[in-house]
Amino acid sequence: MQPEQASKQPVITAARGGIRMRFYDLxxxxxxxxxxxxxxxxxKLGMAVAVIEKGLMLGGACVRTGTLPxxxxxxxxxxxLNSRKNVSHGIHTTELAPLTMQDLxxxxxxxxxxxxxxxxAFFERNKVVVLAGSASFVGPGRIRVSNRQxxxxxxxxxxxxxxxxxxxxxxxxxxDDHIIVDSDSLLDLDIIPRSLSVIGSGVIGCEYxxxxxxxxxxxxxxxxxxxxxxxxxxxxxxxxxxxxRSKGIRVMQEEQxxxxxxxxxxxxxxxxxxxxxxxxxxxxxxxxxxxxxSNVESLNLERIGLTTDETGLIKVDENYRTDxxxxxxxxxxxxxxxxASTSMHxxxxxxxxxxxxxxxxxxxxxxxxxxxxxxxxxGLTEEQCREQGIPYEVGTARSGETPRGQIAGxxxxxxxxxxxxxxxxxxxxxxxxxxxxxxxxxxxxxHMGGTLDDILSAVFNYPTxxxxxxxxxxxxxxxx
Numbered sequence: 001m002q003p004e005q006a007s008k009q010p011v012i013t014a015a016r017g018g019i020r021m022r023f024y025d026l027x028x029x030x031x032x033x034x035x036x037x038x039x040x041x042x043x044k045l046g047m048a049v050a051v052i053e054k055g056l057m058l059g060g061a062c063v064r065t066g067t068l069p070x071x072x073x074x075x076x077x078x079x080x081l082n083s084r085k086n087v088s089h090g091i092h093t094t095e096l097a098p099l100t101m102q103d104l105x106x107x108x109x110x111x112x113x114x115x116x117x118x119x120x121a122f123f124e125r126n127k128v129v130v131l132a133g134s135a136s137f138v139g140p141g142r143i144r145v146s147n148r149q150x151x152x153x154x155x156x157x158x159x160x161x162x163x164x165x166x167x168x169x170x171x172x173x174x175x176d177d178h179i180i181v182d183s184d185s186l187l188d189l190d191i192i193p194r195s196l197s198v199i200g201s202g203v204i205g206c207e208y209x210x211x212x213x214x215x216x217x218x219x220x221x222x223x224x225x226x227x228x229x230x231x232x233x234x235x236x237x238x239x240x241x242x243x244x245r246s247k248g249i250r251v252m253q254e255e256q257x258x259x260x261x262x263x264x265x266x267x268x269x270x271x272x273x274x275x276x277x278x279x280x281x282x283x284x285x286x287x288x289x290x291x292x293x294s295n296v297e298s299l300n301l302e303r304i305g306l307t308t309d310e311t312g313l314i315k316v317d318e319n320y321r322t323d324x325x326x327x328x329x330x331x332x333x334x335x336x337x338x339x340a341s342t343s344m345h346x347x348x349x350x351x352x353x354x355x356x357x358x359x360x361x362x363x364x365x366x367x368x369x370x371x372x373x374x375x376x377x378x379g380l381t382e383e384q385c386r387e388q389g390i391p392y393e394v395g396t397a398r399s400g401e402t403p404r405g406q407i408a409g410x411x412x413x414x415x416x417x418x419x420x421x422x423x424x425x426x427x428x429x430x431x432x433x434x435x436x437x438x439x440x441x442x443x444x445x446x447h448m449g450g451t452l453d454d455i456l457s458a459v460f461n462y463p464t465x466x467x468x469x470x471x472x473x474x475x476x477x478x479x480x
Contacts, residue, residue, distance in 0.1 A: 032060020395476025
């Protein structure tokens with residue numbers, strides 16, 4: 001095993017049958033957002049904490065193949081888009097626009113390296129022990145850590161499972177990570193494909209569809225469902241679909257995939273997606289975005305009597321505690337919403353409960369989808385208000401109505417949903433530039449029970465995108 005860092009509290013080490021024993025207050029399995037947040041929270045509470053990571057890098061899929069690499073790619077694509085806009089406005093640059101995937105991947109490795117160093121520095125500063133190896137339960141509170149150097153048995157008063165997830169790779173699809181790829185291997189494509197078929201219309205599928213369409217790829221989305229991103233507010237979804245159509249994205253809904261194969265042509269190979277309807281889609285590359293599965297197979301959960309559902313999800317209560325006392329779970333392994341932001345929050349709350357500390361009141365959780373344009377939301381949708389029988393009204397604004405939006409060339413939509421009688425904000429939904437940043441104003445309003453009057457009593461800097469809150473609030477007042 002790698003040498004330990006100094007722990008927060010004395011850790012007793014013993015030997016049993018030639019296997020070293022270590023004892024901790026908290027052991028976290030996995031170092032993704034839920035894991036690193038939980039470990040640091042435990043250390044701040046004075047607990048002796050160890051994290052177990054089987055990968056070569058800290059940070060989980062979020063850092064290695066998920067959130068950060070994909071958002072770095074998206075940022076680079078947006079830079080390219082802005083360069084094209086500048087040229088159309090008569091502004092030229094000596095920099096050549098990126099023409100290869102390698103050019104687009106430029107910032108990715110740097111971002112990954114910096115963030116991993118940040119996580120490691122946080123662990124060292126807070127005396128969190130990092131154990132390299134694969135974790136599996138031996139029994140309640142006892143975990144085996146195995147790697148090439150051997151194995152250790154560690155014991156813990158509390159355990160948090162935060163092993164994350166990976167792309168689902170259906171056996172019926174011949175994913176070769178070159179012509180047919182998943183969301184991990186997509187990041188290592190050798191070319192910007194002239195055409196791309198995306199199987200699946202979830203968050204990952206829609207994000208990559210808009211990114212590659214912005215690059216000029218001819219994109220087709222194929223899905224068995226009748227609606228994209230069904231959890232979104234209908235007006236936001238309509239705006240996204242309109243934007244997709246304007247980018248040339250073809251959306252084929254309520255289509256069942258019958259067969260996916262790779263065909264060899266004279267000078268190239270291509271992916272072929274055959275549908276039950278008899279239609280066929282051919283493209284240079286195929287992205288399989290068919291959901292994700294939890295990384296729990298190697299944990300030997302049956303040793304402690306813990307079960308999962310068919311996709312490997314672990315059931316937890318409101319405190320993120322499993323059916324087994326002193327064992328908690330957070331992040332992708334417990335399912336929706338499976339976002340980095342919510343995972344960090346879950347990990348922290350789980351440890352506070354495990355340590356017997358008072359938990360902060362659970363606030364409403366924001367959501368961001370990094371399509372182009374990006375989407376963000378917090379609180380109730382119109383559909384949910386109707387289902388719950390809440391009398392509500394709506395105020396909307398377009399970012400193109402603000403001088404800052406006009407300067408930036410953005411025409412996004414902001415929608416406030418509020419109670420008719422008290423004008424209390426129930427939900428905030430938006431699509432457009434900086435939506436993932438602007439949403440936090442709405443989140444605070446919901447958390448504090450804010451109203452339209454609170455928005456209208458505030459002064460917003462001019463010219464800024466944030467003015468959309470004032471415009472939407474005025475629109476809402478005019479509807480009462």
